[in-house]
Amino acid sequence: xxxxxVNLGSRSYDIxxxxxxxxxxxxxxxxxxxxxxxxxxxxxxxxxxxxESIQATLxxxxxxxxxxxxxxxxxSKCLERLAGLYDALYELAADRSTAVVAVGGGVIxxxxxxxxATYNRGLPLVMVPTTLLSMVDSSVGGKTGIxxxxxxxxxxxxxQPAGVWIDLAFLNTLPAREFISGLxxxxxYGVILDAAFFAYLESNSHAVRTRDPGALLRVVTRSCRLKxxxxxQDEYERTGLRAVLNYGHTFAHAFETCGGYGTLLHxxxxxxxxxxxAQLARKLGLxxxxxxxxxxxxxxALGLPTAPPTRWPAxxxxxxxxxxxxxxxxxxxxxxxxxxxxxxxxxxxPEPLVxxxxxSAVSR
Amino acid sequence: xxxxxVNLGSRSYDIxxxxxxxxxxxxxxxxxxxxxxxxxxxxxxxxxxxxESIQATLxxxxxxxxxxxxxxxxxSKCLERLAGLYDALYELAADRSTAVVAVGGGVIxxxxxxxxATYNRGLPLVMVPTTLLSMVDSSVGGKTGIxxxxxxxxxxxxxQPAGVWIDLAFLNTLPAREFISGLxxxxxYGVILDAAFFAYLESNSHAVRTRDPGALLRVVTRSCRLKxxxxxQDEYERTGLRAVLNYGHTFAHAFETCGGYGTLLHxxxxxxxxxxxAQLARKLGLxxxxxxxxxxxxxxALGLPTAPPTRWPAxxxxxxxxxxxxxxxxxxxxxxxxxxxxxxxxxxxPEPLVxxxxxSAVSR
Numbered sequence: 006x007x008x009x010x011v012n013l014g015s016r017s018y019d020i021x022x023x024x025x026x027x028x029x030x031x032x033x034x035x036x037x038x039x040x041x042x043x044x045x046x047x048x049x050x051x052x053x054x055x056x057e058s059i060q061a062t063l064x065x066x067x068x069x070x071x072x073x074x075x076x077x078x079x080x081s082k083c084l085e086r087l088a089g090l091y092d093a094l095y096e097l098a099a100d101r102s103t104a105v106v107a108v109g110g111g112v113i114x115x116x117x118x119x120x121x122a123t124y125n126r127g128l129p130l131v132m133v134p135t136t137l138l139s140m141v142d143s144s145v146g147g148k149t150g151i152x153x154x155x156x157x158x159x160x161x162x163x164x165q166p167a168g169v170w171i172d173l174a175f176l177n178t179l180p181a182r183e184f185i186s187g188l189x190x191x192x193x194y195g196v197i198l199d200a201a202f203f204a205y206l207e208s209n210s211h212a213v214r215t216r217d218p219g220a221l222l223r224v225v226t227r228s229c230r231l232k233x234x235x236x237x238q239d240e241y242e243r244t245g246l247r248a249v250l251n252y253g254h255t256f257a258h259a260f261e262t263c264g265g266y267g268t269l270l271h272x273x274x275x276x277x278x279x280x281x282x283a284q285l286a287r288k289l290g291l292x293x294x295x296x297x298x299x300x301x302x303x304x305x306a307l308g309l310p311t312a313p314p315t316r317w318p319a320x321x322x323x324x325x326x327x328x329x330x331x332x333x334x335x336x337x338x339x340x341x342x343x344x345x346x347x348x349x350x351x352x353x354x355p356e357p358l359v360x361x362x363x364x365s366a367v368s369r
Numbered sequence: 370x371x372x373x374x375v376n377l378g379s380r381s382y383d384i385x386x387x388x389x390x391x392x393x394x395x396x397x398x399x400x401x402x403x404x405x406x407x408x409x410x411x412x413x414x415x416x417x418x419x420x421e422s423i424q425a426t427l428x429x430x431x432x433x434x435x436x437x438x439x440x441x442x443x444x445s446k447c448l449e450r451l452a453g454l455y456d457a458l459y460e461l462a463a464d465r466s467t468a469v470v471a472v473g474g475g476v477i478x479x480x481x482x483x484x485x486a487t488y489n490r491g492l493p494l495v496m497v498p499t500t501l502l503s504m505v506d507s508s509v510g511g512k513t514g515i516x517x518x519x520x521x522x523x524x525x526x527x528x529q530p531a532g533v534w535i536d537l538a539f540l541n542t543l544p545a546r547e548f549i550s551g552l553x554x555x556x557x558y559g560v561i562l563d564a565a566f567f568a569y570l571e572s573n574s575h576a577v578r579t580r581d582p583g584a585l586l587r588v589v590t591r592s593c594r595l596k597x598x599x600x601x602q603d604e605y606e607r608t609g610l611r612a613v614l615n616y617g618h619t620f621a622h623a624f625e626t627c628g629g630y631g632t633l634l635h636x637x638x639x640x641x642x643x644x645x646x647a648q649l650a651r652k653l654g655l656x657x658x659x660x661x662x663x664x665x666x667x668x669x670a671l672g673l674p675t676a677p678p679t680r681w682p683a684x685x686x687x688x689x690x691x692x693x694x695x696x697x698x699x700x701x702x703x704x705x706x707x708x709x710x711x712x713x714x715x716x717x718x719p720e721p722l723v724x725x726x727x728x729s730a731v732s733r
Contacts, residue, residue, distance in 0.1 A: 084452055087448075091517055091523070095517060095519050095520070095523065098692060119487075123524050123526050124523065125523060126512065126522075126526050126527055127526060127527070127605075150487075153459060156459070158490075159455070159459065160455060160487050160488060161487060161489075161490045162486060162487050162490050241491075328464075
């Protein structure tokens, strides 16, 4: 078992990386949360087989384990499903010795995490991500939340987990489209923070794409470490440092909002968003053609899309970007690369340039 | 203007105590939140006249000020009204330079505070309490939340305000029953932390009850300071110290839940709860008859009730107490006095004693 430690003072926690060892999760929860006597296991229709065996594991470890299941998909990140989890916690007679165990992808982590953040003013949370995207991104860093009909993740809070349990064997049964979608965030870490990791992905794209266990362990461990490094330095997204993680995301959120949640997987939107961001950076003269083509080539090699499936009106996309959580005073903000492994925040990008990038995105 | 400073590291803030000087609120907000350019003023039908003039004040100070109004009463602390505030924030195009200004009693502070805690993963919050109860209690300490149909404040989070603005002139128009209700928490501070303050209240009960401005300033300032002292030492209710503030509240929440929100005002329930807690402490031999009678006499002198208006079944009350947020593993926990100005946590009180206290409460 490998471990990535996230150092956040009294809120520090371990990310455990295993392969088919989930029978040991009970011991992990007991060690991370010695005072916990009961848990609510939350999953969705996709993760339910994992969630059920995890519930059994936790019961064997002496924990009173209830469960709640929500429909799979982004639409479950809503007030109604949140209220359902509150009811489930109430039925379990949850108190301060109760923890929430989120078994699933980003939707489950965000929704169950937000329920944990807000029930009884905060219950401990254990993340058990079952998708690549949630293993390398959403399970680490403490962001929880649900969607507002008008914007993604508009409602939420920072609530660090007490532990993250990653079982790479869960990736064996993940549908190809979803697995590949998760690789977008992996590529992102290379672009924004680690040129050597980017080069590793270039050289090993086939092993990664075919889920070679050794490649997976390296990719997931390195991604978690890179994200943890950033979160440790800017837990609440205040200094601006954590914003580097949003590379490609201003575009991506606009694609997801205008397309309706569910048309594009999050990672797919991020992949297209990174392509747009790189194009924008090139137009601003921050980087050259070689950067753009290396990134496009890697995304292609991993099976990721680099252009939106339909031509959404640029006006609509820009309107969403101006209301993005990361916008301030209606000004669009972009994280753009200055060289491989380094990005910076730009808040004075001329709108016509953004428009040009959006309008040429489909025809590329 | 008097100021009570709440020292919480990077989350420190000032409580400003004024009398009829709310025209200066704009400057106070500007000083506390130099980066804020827009505000959502939230009030209810009771506080609306204050909220409207505050909105005008903030506009004059150069802030873009939107507003939202919810019906008065505990029933507004629900997911539906919360969703309404999210919508209002969205309509205001709220971003990280937007603050929420809560103008009203505890319901508005809790509801608007929770919206601020969870919109965009946290907006700054300014509390402008308009009732005595919210001035001396709910505006200070960072607790925000809404009710679950089955339990009070079951959903919420800790979110410290960036500033609290108390205008004692607001108390002039407060209905007598509500003003008196707020005095229960004032008496509580004397009982749990400050015997001299308790004695001051005994000697000045008439001046306090008739809202003498000098007495009010002293009572509110001292109450805020005492609460701030506790919150500074146990911001997240983890060490057990903050639990002293729950004196009378385990009983009170049961009365409020069984009676239905709205039958008793919160302070009335707390007053009855303190009477029950004192009776329980006497039966356990922690205190003598003199303590109980001094407390009863002071509550009486201030016009507060010391017995529930109807006889709720003890079984129902005890069932609620076992599910109280402060309960652990179904064990009831009580904060009980050991002498005037000192309380301790007891988690091994025999249920039959609690039952006796509850059953004799009406007939006293």
